[in-house]
Amino acid sequence: MKANTLVTGLCVGLLSTSAFAFHCPADMKKIDEALAANPQLSQQQLAQVKQYRIDGEVHHKAGKHQESIDTLAKAMKILGI
Numbered sequence: 001m002k003a004n005t006l007v008t009g010l011c012v013g014l015l016s017t018s019a020f021a022f023h024c025p026a027d028m029k030k031i032d033e034a035l036a037a038n039p040q041l042s043q044q045q046l047a048q049v050k051q052y053r054i055d056g057e058v059h060h061k062a063g064k065h066q067e068s069i070d071t072l073a074k075a076m077k078i079l080g081i
């Protein structure tokens with residue numbers, strides 16, 4: 001029973017990690033698509049979005065998926081997506 005609980009916990013941990021790993025590229029894709037669609041943003045907002053997009057990718061590649069998602073979320077908020 002104890003071993004089962006441990007295995008279940010381990011699986012949930014692995015699943016959430018891979019869900020995060022998948023989440024960032026999906027967010028980056030949404031941002032890229034929004035940027036390609038000529039968003040109505042100021043130069044400053046556009047620069048911020050691009051910076052967050054780059055930072056998000058860096059965090060993602062470093063395995064810091066939660067930070068990546070948080071950073072990409074800021075870009076998406078500016079874009080209104």
Ligand SMILES: [Cu+2]
Nearest residue numbers: 021024060065
């Ligand atoms: Cu990631």
